[in-house]
Amino acid sequence: MAEKTRRRGAALEEAILGAAVDELTESGYAGLTMDKVATRAGTNKNAIYRRWPNRLALGIAAYRQLTTTVQPPDTGALRDDALEWLRQANRYWGSPLGAILRELLSAAGGTAELLAQLQDQSGDAAAAPWLTILGRAVARGEAAPEALHPRVATVAMVLLRNEFVVRGVPAAPDDVLVEIVDEVYLPLVRSRGGRRLV
Incomplete structure (x- = not known):
């Protein structure tokens, strides 16, 4: 059995955020759990808690990944x-x-x-x-x-x-x-x- 490559730094953070985004869009904040995100990201909860102190902080970070900047209208009035x-x-x-x-x-x-x-x-x-x-x-x-x-x-x-x-x-x-x-x-x-x- 091949050993899994251990992700660190930005690669691990990106995987966690990606998993959190997926959980958030599928289940909303109510369904977002550290366990589900860890499983989906292929890591453990400690890796998540080292970057985000709680579920709300992770949820906010994931939400920010989903948002885009929209320019205000310019109708002339x-x-x-x-x-x-x-x-x-x-x-x-x-x-x-x-x-x-x-x-x-x-x-x-x-x-x-x-x-x-x-x-x-x-x-x-x-x-x-x-x-x-x-x-x-x-x-x-x-x-x-x-x-x-x-x-x-x-x-x-x-x-x-x-x-x-x-x-x-x-x-x-x-x-x-x-x-x-x-x-x-x-x-x-x-x-x-x-x-x-x-």
């Missing part, structure tokens, strides 16, 4: 860009990957350090596309320059996430997205600095 970006987020949260993200967020229980590891939950990653959208709007004269602040830029997404939490559903009705943009976001970014832009 702030309202249309903001609505489209919210609609994309709404579709994502209702997708199978969104279900995994919701499970991970629930398991993290608001732990800031773990939440920051989630690509689209970290402050910089969440704010960047909104700041891009808003920056274009400022250049076109649709928003006040003072609105270019991460907390202001991301308020529409925060309100959408609040819908998911309060209502306990993975997607919000489109009229809620329109209301967030028209009744809160646009008035906020247009009136920063004490003056309202037309």
Whole structure:
């Protein structure tokens, strides 16, 4: 019987992450166990625990392997860009990957350090596309320059996430997205600095 080649370093880490991704996509976070990942990766649990201290950390690392960067829309109008970006987020949260993200967020229980590891939950990653959208709007004269602040830029997404939490559903009705943009976001970014832009 031939002896198995022992993997180390990056090769072993890649095998573990690949196994975790497969388990996560097949069974969700609820079905992700260190035993299953170790078996699938052809290693032992100690090798996993040396790299990820717990199941949640491994789940987050695997989820990050599944995500891709999406460019924010550029329709030429702030309202249309903001609505489209919210609609994309709404579709994502209702997708199978969104279900995994919701499970991970629930398991993290608001732990800031773990939440920051989630690509689209970290402050910089969440704010960047909104700041891009808003920056274009400022250049076109649709928003006040003072609105270019991460907390202001991301308020529409925060309100959408609040819908998911309060209502306990993975997607919000489109009229809620329109209301967030028209009744809160646009008035906020247009009136920063004490003056309202037309």
